[in-house]
Amino acid sequence: MKLLDPTTLPEWLPPHSLQWYEQLGRLEGKYQYSWKSTYTNPNGESIFDEEVASVIRNKKVLDVGCGHGEFTMQCAKYAK
Structure with a gap:
């Protein structure tokens, strides 16, 4: 089955x-996003964080493209 390219x-x-x-605003009557999303644990992010922590434990790690470094700092407590 070939997928349609939108x-x-x-x-x-x-x-x-x-x-x-603009289209979203027209369809919904307004565009608004509160940025107050909450997901309970465990969720995809917490499971990923635990998996990364187990893989990097006591290893030297280079985080390439770390953005502002929040995840790097979180991982620093597990890596060498």
Whole structure:
């Protein structure tokens, strides 16, 4: 089964473009996101964090592309 490429559709809008947000606002009556999402543990992020901690324990680690370093600092307590 071949999947449809949505970028070939005439109504395609690149995600997170101004046009995309304008369309979202029209469809929903307004655009609003509270940024107060909460997920209880265990969740995908906590499971990933535990897995990474077990893999890097007492090993030298280089975090490439660490962004602002929050995850790197969290992992620092497990790695050498």
